[in-house]
Amino acid sequence: MLFRGIHRLLLVLQWIIGAAGFFLPALILGESIDVGLQPFSAMFMAFILGVLSLCVHEGGHYLGARYAGMTVLSVRVLAVELQPLQHGWKLRWSRHAKGQPLGGYVMAVHASQQPMRQAMLVFTLAGPVLNLFVAGVCLALSSLFIGEFAALLLALGVCNLSTGLANLIPTVSPGRVSDGAGFLAWLSKPDEQGPALANARLLALTVAGTQAEDLPEVDLEQLSAEPLPASLTALGFRLYARQNLADWGAAVALGNELQALLAAPPAALRQSMVLLSIVRAELTFSRAMLECDARELNDFLFHAPIDWYAPSFRPRCLALRAALAGDTERSAHFVQQAADLAANSQDRSQRLREQRLAGYIQALLTASADSPARPDPAPTAAVPAASN
Template identity: 35%
Template sequence: MWAYMFALGMLMGVVAAIAHAPLAALAVGISTLFISVAIHEAGHYMAARRGGMTVLFMRLFVFELAPRRRGWACRVKRYAHRVPVGLVMALPNLATPWRPVFIAFALGGVVANTFQLACLAIALALTHDAYARMLLGVACCVTAMLLANVIPFKAGMESDGLLALRWWRHPPDPRAYPGMRALARMVSGTAIADMPPADAQALKGMSAMHAVWYAVKADQQRGEWAAAAAQLDAWKAAIPAAKPLRSALSDLTEQVRGEIAFAAAISQRDAALLPDKRALRAAGWGNPGLAPRCRAVVAWLDGDINAVIVATIEAMALADDCTDRSLKESERLIGEALAATPLEPAAP
């Protein structure tokens, strides 16, 4: 990345010298950076989709984009820990060999930037005035970015070239990635309550917060509301003390808190315990069905089973729009468990 930033600085200097406008130089430089990163990540995304991977989200600077079956969801998200300026989070298909998929996924961004560079070369060949130097500067920036990604090295994270080389020369055994396998099985449509024991253990072993999340969702899908609500103390204990890790797990932390509040409202027959609007917004990015599910609880407390069914169908529709196929099954199981729960608590 240092080479790319150096070339970007040279580009800004060239533009400033041509146009005598530092602001124009800054605009061209920032635009080049953003467009090049966007093209790079789009290459990773297309390679992932072509390889049958499930893309959970993309990150471009402070923007996160989650693919939906109908369009995209977008948000601005800042983290306290260090994150790449561009990122595609994708999980492999368990039914296909991982080696060719990960090689193509790793090199997808490089291929996209190579195509971008070819277009710049054509434009440069057709330009004969002073602005050809600006195109040359842009091409240098893209070349620097391409080389910084394709050269095998590790500086915090593996470069695309190193990742592709590792999967080509020494492909790891997929069994060496139990957490990835478990998540891949889940997003393919397996509900938490139906996970095989080995995958369930792998999910719980990813972090203390993942263990609480697994327990809460499994209890909910079985209709064990009191057990899910009782995870509140475990949730508090699972919040990481280190700020970078707390930042990395912030979405999961908010989701688990919202689910515990949801279960507590059912267990204690008290709608006031449901997540508030702020909590629903915080948890809704990866859990869009929670809001209509909360409306289902209000209807259930009012004895309106038809409204419970309508809200459950809405929650399932929102979940079905996500690439994580387990969400719809989870909403179905939770909705059925809620409808089957008697309004009057069982006698002790």
Template identity: 35%
Template sequence: MTAVDPPGTPRTARSWLDTLLKGVRGVLMIVGSLTMLAGCLALAHVVTSSLAPFLAMLLIFPLAAFATLAIHEGGHALAARAMGMTVCRVHMGPLQLLARRRGWRIRWKRLRPGGNAGSVIAVPNPYAAVRRQYLALIAGGPLANLLAAAGCGLLAWHLGLGSSSGAFCTGAAAFNLAVGLCNLVPLQSALGGSDGLKLLKHARRRDPDALSEVLAELNGLSLRGVTADKLPEHRLALLADGEGWFFYIWFTLKAMQIRGEWAHAAALQPVFEAQVATLPGPVAESWHSLIALLRCELAFSRVMAGDDEADPLDAALTADLDWSVPALRPRCPALMAARRGDHRAALAALARAEALAENDVDAATRQCERGLRQTIRQRLQMPMEA
């Protein structure tokens, strides 16, 4: 037995159950995919003739599969919005969307082998019932597929099951039905739990002091304008040990930046690097983005504290961070230009940083960035921002 196995639970029973559930899910996906392929082939005969229908089917099927994935992730996102959650990111295959105050940032990034086909990252409203929000978020994806299956089934019946269009709609209905039901099968995988497993977990009463619950609360407060220096200390303290340590350092560092405690912020660097050095390779890789972000902010703080030997501020930044935290890249050269006394370059970089930061959905981030820009302007002895 593993540490999570309840006493008296035979390992073989769990293995047989997992095997059975995987088999059910596999059968559903095979039937749904074959029906969808048949529908795509029927539609392809309408589009072209001779041997070309097979080639057309190879084009139509991926588009239909992507549409099904978009319906699933869109269902998650719409359900989250309906419950008052803040949708921060949506990932559908190679298409990634980052929420902004005005519109979305969109990029196309190749999917890693074995990576998750889609996901929605949403932060709950901490002032409302969090469990209900998560239940709606999780159920929204499969429900959207089941509704799409019903709609496609009705359309197929209306068009005629014997027609090419009707056959395609039948395939779309079967495929959406399979995806919706497969996601409701409660299974754990290397990529995380299925929607069905997550529903079961959230249906039970959860530990309010668990890492995921604390992070959800703190991020929810941040999105609503509670800056790091005003977050509840008793909740932050729960992150100080174990897997939450890097998040604890992040909130601590941002609080010090807001208060202008640059020497204290710079002093976090050796503690941080010592902790990073203890991480096994695969674990360090999974924390790569947050580690790079912290290194950049620590270098910024060291320069603010008067360290002339600090590493280049943006040395740790990556393309992923440029996309997800776009205001950070121009803020770094703004400080370096201010330190050189290059007013024109500093003001140009500050203008770029302001335009990007003010479009962030996180209200606390906007406030923090205003303070940091103001500090850089003070170094230039320029009028402060409004």
């Protein structure tokens, strides 16, 4: 009871600091910069400075992750989402989804061969620390100037100070754990081999290049025992493992397990919609491989979330459609496109995975050319995996 009371006080304090980070800059700008339409113009400028402070905060997390040797998978600021690639970046405008932090986030994975705790401590603290550093610089420089520029620096300093301090207050609310709470959790030396971090360990191995069939079974079992989205993630790993081995019948059979997971509460399903659509799409691909029938691989299967999170899926399906139609040239074109997209992903397991699937598609194409009858999908399991 005492802990709950303290936590409520911390939430109130966090809200007060956050509100001050908007209203104080608006007051400073309103008193010093007159562009008309007051107080709305001052509030708009304060909002812009708040967005800049948020960019500084997420930029701090990004720099901290890179310094700690982590792989950054995604960066989001408001509705702008960026995805680092092996070569370059890609960007999209996407609306806020259920369960995501409203302001922004950086998703990063620790190096699988290194301890998780040290990297996470640096990663978690880097965001607010950069805010406080920028705040100090802006507040110091504001004393060296006069007029509107000084007011702008002062307001930006206050925004960054508010953002940094508010995020350092240790609070936990639905869908959000503050940096302060996360830092204290990692400072307490959690069991890095315990079930609570099974998902982080599996993701780190996958990003490092480990194929799904080589992932530790004990971690997969721990993940499967958890509610959505963790159990759905485990199902996705198992599906990938069967696809990698061309065990299309076993892959399709996982659809029964998916149906059981769909009995979860609606709120959990809403938070897992993207992952659910990817798993369903891969099940459809597996069924097409098993039955040598691409009729289910229609254009309704392809949509923006899959193109964003699994960009090689669409060209791979188009390659299979072309292969089953006997179009060698188009199939080769789409296979190469899928391979290029996978090779540019920060998830290093995707390159070998797409090479294997390309080999299975090529086997269907070869069998179609050798025989007028439909090829039996069983021989695809004998196709050797391409080397990394």
